[in-house]
Amino acid sequence: MLNLKDLNSIREQIDKTDELLFDLLTCRFGLSKDVAQEKIKSFSPVYRKERESEILKKALESGNFGQYIAPIMAEIMRESRILQYGELLPFDKEFKLNETLNSQKVPRLPSGNACFCGSEGAYSQMAASVLLPDCKNFGTDSFENVCKAVYDGNADYGVLPIDNTTAGTVDEVYDCLIKYNLFIVKAATIPISHCLLGVKGTSISEIKTVCSHPQALNQCSEYLNTLDIQKEQFANTAFAAEYVSKKNDKSTAAIASKFAAQIYDLEILNDKISKNVNTTRFIVLAKEPVICSKANIISIIFSLPHESGSLSSVLSVFNALGLNLLKIQSRPDKNKPWEYFFYLDFSVPEDNPENALVALYLLEKELPFCKFLGIYSEN
Structure with missing residues (x-):
């Protein structure tokens, strides 16, 4: 039978231990901030893999509960890095996204001409008319040629389908986002009524x-x-x-x-012949990022180090910073068998947009590849 008196006594000891932990963690994070202030002077790397590996090894060997202590230490060190990146961010002039995301916002996309895939009457042309009502539009014969038209300056915008509720993702478009240095400037989910x-x-x-x-x-x-x-x-x-x-x-x-x-x-x-409700998400691409006043979604593509738990580690950064993930999609790296690119959308919190910058700064510094695809609004 459970002895509540003994249980309450144990809980009191846990509470006292927690208070000690709170004090120790406060001290540790204060020291992490001091480290960041020193690193501002030299811009030495925040992430030192060999040092973290050494600390995790000590945690694993620390006693009977090492297997439980090690992951907690990994999380503490990850949070410490996030703190340090936040301290360094305003001083790193090489991090161009800081300037990009704080640039002048426009009320709407400038007019121009837009390229879509297909001929007159295509759903993509309909999407172009909805997304870019002030633009003239013209068609071409492939998703890649839409991207080429924008990249070569023959179109101001490209309109492409990226996801469909019945057919799934449009893989070729994701591949084009990796291949071409273009930016998403707007998106919308549009009903497709056959x-x-x-x-x-x-x-x-x-x-x-x-x-x-x-x-x-x-x-x-x-x-x-x-x-x-x-x-x-x-x-x-x-x-x-x-x-x-x-x-x-x-x-x-x-x-x-x-x-x-x-x-x-x-x-x-x-006009009622589809077997399911069918919607397609369309994106608008431009050669340079254009940030409209209501932009609140950021898209990125990144690759990961070939290590166990690397994706989980990245996703935990978004959780720690209170950033809501909207979508994650993997695509194989055609140049590296069994390795992948990851496409990720997340929302920018209105009350703390700086956290989005900290996440992007951390990923740029720690991942082998991280490409900013744009910040935009979606209807």
């Missing part, structure tokens, strides 16, 4: 062939299975709509948007 389109006067019973992008055909497969039709694949939904318009044959229909129906003068035969 419609069955035909030339005017068509009845559904007349249709023998339905054309569209493979994903659109799959997303509408339940509806299409109720029809006696053949499926024909096209590079995108807009190409399919254009083909049906030019063919002018009631036996051929397309799956595309209401936007495409207007452009190619087609009739909407059915």
